Amino acid sequence: MDIKHIDHIGIAVKSLEKASTFYTHILGHTIMRTETVEDQKATVSFLLFGDTKIELLEATHPEGPIAKFIDARGEGIHHIAFRVANLEKSLEELKQKGVRLIDQTPRIGAGGAKIAFIHPKESHGVLTELCEH
Secondary structure, three states: OOEEEEEEEEEEEOOHHHHHHHHHHHOOOOEEEEEEEHHHOEEEEEEEEOOEEEEEEEEOOOOOHHHHHHHHHOOEEEEEEEEEOOHHHHHHHHHHOOOOEOOOOOEEOHHHOEEEEEOOOOOOOOOEEEEEO
């Protein structure tokens, strides 16, 4: 699979306002953008650290995946995202290898990127996102 690099690390937080204070005031980084991703029932903020982004995710609905994650595990790392050259091709390769996928086909995520998730049972408990910009 043609993985380019780690695109971002997603961190589930109860409050973007409180969490962003650590990254902006303590670590001195600037939020690049904030947007709501209706499909994920979340508002997300991105910060850039070198070539890798940190994505802070706050639930917008109690039944959304971020709210459920926080209820089950608390705040913390939610997923790691790898940038790939061709998402459709990468998904086909994974299917051929018998990898369990959450998304059989790409969907649109934050920033208009095409995304798909690999089931965390395949990657030893880590929710893994593939993204193509």
